[in-house]
Structure formats: structure tokens, C-alpha cells
Amino acid sequence: MSQQRDTDAQSLQRPEFVVRKERLYRRLLAGCAALTIAVTLGIILSLSGGALTFFGEVSIVKFLTGTNWSPLVGTPEYGVLPLVSGTLIIVVGSAVVALPIGLGAAIYLSEYADPRVRAVAKPALEILAGVPTVIYGYFALVYLTPILDAPLPIEQVIIPSWLGFSVPIIPSWLTFSVPIIPGGVPLLPEFTLVVSEFTLVVSEFVFVIPSLGAFNALSASITVGIMIIPMVSSISEDAMSAVPDSLREAAYGLGSTKFDVSTSVVVPAATSGIVSSYVLALSRAIGETMIVTMAAGQSPKMPYFPNVLQNFTDSVEVMTAAIIKIVSAESLGQTATYESMFAIGLTLFVLTLAMNIIAELVRRRFREAY
């Protein structure tokens, strides 16, 4: 019996050549997969190699705490904080645009839209993420900034003159007292004093947005926000669709309306997915290069403090734009300025990597398993 089985096993054995061929193919394919690790290693090595040389010349503490970034003019100074704050301004601006809109779109697509609407709307939204960023940058610089910069009332911009009439978007009675930028509100100690002054001069304030520069953070951050809407909406929508129907049915059974189900059942159950989509979208905003380089300009500065809105009307420089600026500069050779690019790249890489890992951890840790 056992003899029989042995010969059977032998005849079932593949010829040695076939076995070796299979092994060859498996190794080739595993090599392809291992190449991705080589890419990561390459990124880390190339960034840290340049960054180490840079930190040999400029101390790492000075780099991380310096408030002046001027690598190309006069005595170079390498403080990364202005660049980080510029990035932060863009991220905050784009978050204001993208997070609510993306979440709203996700809830609509997952809970309200009928399948035919969703089949059209979801790919249409995803096109937004595929538009080349250089076109977004061009749009922000050439089209969006002049629109935002047009003197209010807005109707001159929105309603073409050939229609022959104008609809006031901002009714004239509203323009009496909306101090958008009250010429620099002083810090807290004089606060009460300011308020009294403030009430006195109210009548002189009109609805003014300080005029935008040709390069400004506002149009750049709005455009970045538009670009990352689909990241938020797609990933959040996936998370909401994964919430089992039994939860919804139970809520309906208790007499809930669709509003109740969406806000108190689906959104809480999908929180981990929503938060991770937020983090991923913001990490994309941090790494975005062309929009901010083209539309936000290249003048690094520390943020204006109490007068926060002015940060958006002025030009800023973000980390990615600083890299582009250094690369585009003529014949730097192996100077500290050239190496500083690697240090910024490393900062950027660590920042986005940390955010991606956080997003993944949030998704895993707080995922409700059904």
C-alpha cells in the first residue's frame, strides 16, 4: 500500500525543471515587490545624506527654531519656521474649504443620493483630484486672484455688464460695520480701550477686504482646498458605506428621521474613517507644490499675529516652494543653500510620513468592527 502511494507521489511530482522555473518566476516577482522598499530606502538615504551635510554646517537647533529664511540673499540664514508657518497657513485655509465640503459631499453620496446620481457625482468629484496641479496653480494665479481682488460689492464681478442690471450680493445696508481688518487690533491689555474706540469709529468702517497681492495665500489655499475635496469625500464615503445597514434600520425602527440617522448613527460609526481621511487630505495639502509655488509666491515670513486675516492676503512661502526656488537658482554648486533643500525635504517627508501613519493608526485603533 505504502509502496503504491510512494510511486503515486513520485509521478505527481513535477519535473525538476518546472520546479526550478516556478522558483525563478517567484523570485523575479518578489524582486519587483522588494524594489518598493529600495525606493523608500533611496528616498531616506538621499534626503538624509544631503541633510547631514547641511547640519554639519548649520546647527539643527538653529534650523528648527530660526525665524528668518533667506538662503539666497546676503548672508544666508536658514530658519525653517517661516516656511513651516507658511505651510500651516495654507493647510488651515484649505482645511476650512475642504473638510466641511468634503464631509457634506460624503454624507450626501452615502446616505441621500440615489445610485444614479452617485454614479455620476462620485467620478465627477474625483476628477478634481486628477487635474494637474500646475493647472490649478495657473487658475489660482491668473483667474482666482483677480476675482477675489475685485472691489466689492461683488455684483460687478458676478453679473456680466451685458445683462444690463446688477443684483447686489451684499446689500448696501449691510456694509456699515463689518470690520474685517480693523487696522491691527492691539494685544489683550488694551483690549477694553480698543473696544470703546472701536464703537466710536464703527460708522467709518465699510466692508473692505484688504487688497490682495498678485501672490497671496488666500487663492492658493482655496485652490488647494478644492483639490483635496475628493480625498475627504471619497475616503469618508467609503467609511460610511461600510457602516452596516442593520444599524440604520434599528435607528429608523426607533422613529429616527434620515437626519438623525446620518448625524447620530452613520457619522459617529464612521468617525475613524472620516478622521483618517482628514489627516490624509491635510498631508496632501502639506506636500502640494505647484499651486502654492505659483499662486502664493515666494516671500517667507513669520505669521502676523493678532491680525490673522492679513496672513491670507499676503504672499507666503511654503516648504515645497522653497525647494523649487533653491533648485531653480542658478549654479549653486555644493553650498549650504543647495544642501538646505535636502533638509527641508527631510522635514517634509517626516511630517507627511507621520501624518500618514497617524491616519492609519486612527483607522485601525478606532475602527468599529462589525
Next chain:
Amino acid sequence: MATKPETGESIRRERRFSLKEIKGKAFEGILVAATLVGIAALLVLFGYMFFDAVRPLTASAEWYLLFFATLVAPTSAFALYSRRHPAVRRMNARAFAAVFGGLAISLAAWVVFSATGPHGLLLYVLLASISPLAVAGYGKYVERSMFVGPAMVVVTLVVLLWTLGSEVLVFALFDLVGLLFGWIPVLGSLRPPVAPSILVTAVSTGGPTLAVLLYLLRRDSSRRSFAFVPVVAALSGLGTAGFDFWLQPTVDLLPDWVAYLGLVCLPVAAVVAVVVARRAAVRQGLTAGGAVIAGNLAVGVIALALSVDPSFWVVLFSGAVVPVGYVVGDAVVANRKGRVGLLGPFVLIGGVLFGALLEDVINATGPDTWITPTLLLSTWNGIEPTQAGAYAEIVGSIMIVSVMALMSFPVGVGAAIYLEEYAPETGPAGRFANFIEINIANLAGVPSVVYGILGLALFNNFLDFPPGIVISAGATLGLLILPIVIVSAQEAIRSVPDSLRRGSYGMGASRWQTLRNVVLPEAVPGILTGTILALGRAIGETAPLIVIAVPVRTSTPSGLFDSGAAVPLRIFASAANAIPAYRKGVLAALAVVLLALMLTMNAVAIVLRNRYQTDGN
């Protein structure tokens, strides 16, 4: 029974004015608005650029009338007709794919080949194809031909590497010998007794031959396998020595159009022959392939007789006329259902031509658009906006995208196959695979400018390539899209049902056979969809190209090792131009071209996916 509708009524009446109802409606309204904001932003973006690029208000009313009468009306009538007949619609889709796909591919091939010159490329195609063909032929001749698959891959790689590297190796050996023995008085002054070219030939032919001979002797192989020895000798001689001293001069002697015949017509003929042979019989396949070659020769001879350079017409014939002919022939011979659908693209083209003719006759003024032949076919002009074009950038973009696709597609699909089909769940190999998956997810989130720095460090600094050449641009972007390609290929492979795999295993197929014959054919549309989407995204990538110092140039790149050019770089470089004709004219037109390209690629990918999904069900 009678109370039931009443209670329903009362509940509804009660809820009509409830606060909850209003709140729910308001909430829904906000959600719809949020969704619409995104889509509206897209429309505004396209709308502004399109308006400035095309300037639709400058056309006269007659022109619009003509436009609708000759183009919109016939095509929409045809579309409505084909919607109601599924067979017609399918045929229509195939005809569109053949006509416009063929046109696009042959034009892209033409601009790239004419920029780089056909001879060098032909040489590499010959080198890369002769040896696997020889192996395949040998495999047909012997009975046990299991080795053919791996041998073809290995032989191609070895021949290419050996051809490009053997000369370097021989001269490096000379240097080494000189370094080691140069100090000995007599030996140092000795020169090799023969010309270096012959020495290179001898070494590069003898090396592999000897290696194979020794291998066979040691393994005590059958007498039959010694047939390999002359094959290897011939191949390595041809591939290396022949390359420099025989093949290259011969190829360089060929007139341009003959080189194009070899470069375009022969591969197309081979593909047609194989496809027809699979569907019908070998003999018919050979006839079809022969017909393609004969047609090409006829085109060449006619063009020569008219004293026109036949190169372009040969490429156009092979790339566009042959696929259209194949689809038409197929519809006439095999799939007679819905033949009317073939007319679809010709209704469109005929409408355009007829409209253009009538436009001249009745003197209608069309829109004063910026999207003109000049924009696509001439190089940049910084002084005269109406003369400015982006031909060099378009050629550069096509070259970069081709390099990118060639590099990322095989590696990406290979990695996806490993992760989905081979990698175990547990053990060290399982942990390895898990680590790779996490790594890929993280790579997808790395900013593109960081990939640019990688390209800068790897190609410009480490490998010491000249800055911004086509091949380093393509490779950098290839690394950038690698994670996207891998993830989408993984999804496509995962969606192949397990029952198919089990069926294949049950019939005794090995893992690789199952992959090649069952899994991959099922997964190909999905893999292609993901790859096309990734390429469409990478076409507009700018930041990495700036970092690796791709220049903004006005002449076409003359090869893979010449500095590249790309359309998005031109947009970036000129966006700050203050002259309105550039700022809101030429650039808007370029942006529209780039967007149209991206949208077309997306549409192709979506159509492919839908078709695949309906076929799967």
C-alpha cells in the same frame, strides 16, 4: 381595515409642519450644496479656461448654425440610433477605438520617432527581438519546450546587457591588465597583436560560448543540447561584435522609410498575424501579416512614385489604417451584426470635413481660437503669441510618459502579482509581504517634490547623468506612480474569482501556468485601467521635473539621453508672463490641451472598466 389609511394620513399630516421635517430638508439642502460646490468648482475651472482658449463669442451665428448642422446634428442622431441597438453600439465603440486610438498612437509614434531618428531605435528593437525569436523557433523544433518562456526573458536581458556592456568590460580588462603588469618593462610596452575591434569581438563571442560549453560538459547533458553552443556563439557574435561593426553600419545605410518599415510595420504585421492565427488558422494569420507588409510596401512605392517622403505615410498606414481595416474586415467577415455601427467615426470625421468645406464656401467666421495647428505643431515663440506653439514640449511629454509606462508597468504588475498570488500570510515571508504593503501605502503619500529630490540625488548626482534628461525624468515619474500602479493591479488581481484558480489547479496547472493562462487574462482590463489613470495623473506632474532640472526648451529632445521637455513646465514657466495674449490666450489653450488629454485618458480608463465589468457578469 378602513382605519389604516386614516392613521397613515394623520401621521403624514402631523409630520408635514414639524420642525424635524424642516431640519431634515435644510440638512439635505446643505449636503447637496456641498456636493455641488465641488462639481461647480470643476465647471468654473474648465469654463474660464475654455472661454479664454476658444473664445466662442468671436464666431458668427452662421458658423454656429453650420457647426450644429454638419457636426452636432448628425453625430447625435447617430448616437441616439445606436443607443437603441446594442449590437450597433458595440460596433460603434470598436470603430471609435480603432480609428481614434489608431490615429493617436500612430501620430504619437511618428512625433517621437521623427524626433529621435528611426535608425537607433530600430537597432535596439532588432537586438531585443532577434534572440527571443531564435529561442522560440528552437523551442518549436524540439519536443520538450518547457524552457522557452524563461529562456526568452533571460536571453533578451543577457543580450541587451552584454551588447551594451561587453565593450566597456573588455576595455576595463585592458586597463586592469595595464595597471597590474604595466610596471614590468617588456610586458608594459607590449600591445595587443590585433585591432581592439577584433579583440572585443573575440571576447564577447567567445565568453558566452565557452560558458555554455563548460556548463553543458559539466552537467553531462544530452548530445542534443549541444545544439545550443553554435546558437549562443552566433547570437553573442551578432549581438555584440556585430552591433558595432556590422549591424549598426548596415542599419544606418537604410533609407528612413525602410527603417520605419522595420520599426513599425513588422511589429504590427506580427501582431495582426498572431491575432488572426489565434482566431482562425495559421495560414490565414500568415496571409493577413503578409497583406499588412504588402500594403505598407505599396504605400511606400506610391509615395516614392509621387516623390513624397513615404515615412509618415508608412507609420500612419501601419498605426491607423491597419487596425481600422482589421475591425472593418472582422465586421464584414465574422461579426455581421450591427455593421452600421462602423459608420460612427466617419459620420464625425465627414461632418468636420464637410463643415470646413462649407465654412469656406459661405464665408462663415469661426471662433478666433487659440487652439490652432500652430499651437500643436510649431515651437515656442516668446515675441509673437500667434506663432507660439508647444511642439517640443508635446514630444517631450510623450517620450517621458512612454519611458514611465515602460518602467512602472512591468515592475508594478510584478509586485502586485507577488503580493496577491505568492506572498504567504504567515512566517517571515508573510511579514516581509506585510511590510511591503505598509511601505507601498506610505510611498503613495510621499509628496511629489520629494520624489524629485530622490531623482536628483539618484540620477543627477549619484549616476552623474546630465541634468534633466528624458530617461531620468521618465524614471523619476515612474517611481512616483509605482505605488498607484501596484495598488490598482492588486485590486484587479484580487477581483478574479477564486473558483477560476481552483479550476486551473485542479487540472494540474502550476502556479505560474494558472497566473499566465487564467488570472492575468481576467485581470488585464482592470490593471490597464489603473495604469492609464496613473499615467494620466503623471502627465501633469511638474514639481519633480523642476527638481531634476528638466529645462524649458524650444527644440525637440533628440533621444532618451537628451534633455527633456514637458507641457506642464511650459505652463509653469510662462504663467507669470504679463502679456495678456500669453497669460490668458496661449497658456489657457495649453492648459485646455493638457486637461483634454487627462480627461480623455480618464474616459478611456472608465470605458475599459465598464466594459470589463459587464463582460465579467
